[in-house]
Amino acid sequence: MHKLPELPYAYDALGKYLSKNIMELHHAQHHRLYVEKLNAALADHPELLAMPVADLVRSYQSVPEAVKPAVRNLAGGHYNHSLFWQWMSPDGGGEPSGPLMDGLVARYGSFQAFVDAYTEKSLGVFGSGWSWLMPDLSIETSPNQDTPVAEGRPEPILGLDVWEHAYYVDFTYKRADYVKAWWNVANWQHAQERYESDTM
Numbered sequence: 001m002h003k004l005p006e007l008p009y010a011y012d013a014l015g016k017y018l019s020k021n022i023m024e025l026h027h028a029q030h031h032r033l034y035v036e037k038l039n040a041a042l043a044d045h046p047e048l049l050a051m052p053v054a055d056l057v058r059s060y061q062s063v064p065e066a067v068k069p070a071v072r073n074l075a076g077g078h079y080n081h082s083l084f085w086q087w088m089s090p091d092g093g094g095e096p097s098g099p100l101m102d103g104l105v106a107r108y109g110s111f112q113a114f115v116d117a118y119t120e121k122s123l124g125v126f127g128s129g130w131s132w133l134m135p136d137l138s139i140e141t142s143p144n145q146d147t148p149v150a151e152g153r154p155e156p157i158l159g160l161d162v163w164e165h166a167y168y169v170d171f172t173y174k175r176a177d178y179v180k181a182w183w184n185v186a187n188w189q190h191a192q193e194r195y196e197s198d199t200m
Contacts, residue, residue, distance in 0.1 A: 001049055002075075004028075004035045005082050013090040017181040022169040027085065030165050034077035034145075041070035053079045060150040076145035080130060084161050089187035096188040100157075100195045107137045115183060118160075122179050128163040132156035133191070135198040157194035158186065 007027055012020035042048045045067060048056060056063075056071060057079045063071050095101060095111050108114040121139045122131040129143040135154045142148065149155055160182060167178035 001039050002035050002053055002078060004032050005085065007085050009088075009090050014088060014185050017184045018088075018167075019170050022167065025169060026161075026166055027081075031078070031081040034074050034081065038070060038074035038078055041067060041074060053082065054149065054155070057147060057150050058152070061152075072150065073145050076147050076150060079149070080145055080147055080159065080161070083156070083159060086190050087158055087160075087187050088182075088185045089190070090185070091189075092187045093184040094188065096192050098192060098196070100188070100192045103137050103195070119176075119179050122160055122162050123176055125162050131160045131162060133158035135195060154198065155194070157198065158191040 004027075007023070011023045011027070014023060039049065045064070048063065048067065048071075051059070053075055056075045060068065060071050060075075096104065101111065104111055104114045108117060118131060118133065118139050121141055125131060125141045125143070127143065129141055130145075130147070132140045132142070132148060134140055134148065134156055140148065140156075147156075160179065162175060162179075164173070164175075167175065171178045171181075
């Protein structure tokens, strides 16, 4: 059975930027429902229930047709959110360092230029979706709970949930305010570790 992961911090730990209410709703309700509905959808496929969610999402093209929508949407939601919690930290914000910082500056000209480009992509997602920083430091977006991994591509090193459920309680419809706040909790240490493990 797939399980809801625990947050690596308390619900109120990001409270200066993301409230306890939104974090609890996002994790304990939205993410939990993805997991529960995924388990129900895969009840007749114990081999899929036993797979780590990352492997399940990577296997999207080869799973039975009857469960492809569940794997795409529910496993995708479970997988994306499991990563998302790690991409935030009470000690986040600021700037990366080392090879990741060097790479971002080389590609975008400055760290602020990268932030501006990533913000623009995030605000440009129509409806619900995600924005990603890929290991080659390109910026991509995907709709709904789609993920590059389901296409056989590398795992992002950083990602932002731009579904309204991620921010509406705190920011109503103002996605730009949410994205601006999120930069203050972005977990660059975790992103650096992912980047270095992929490139070094």
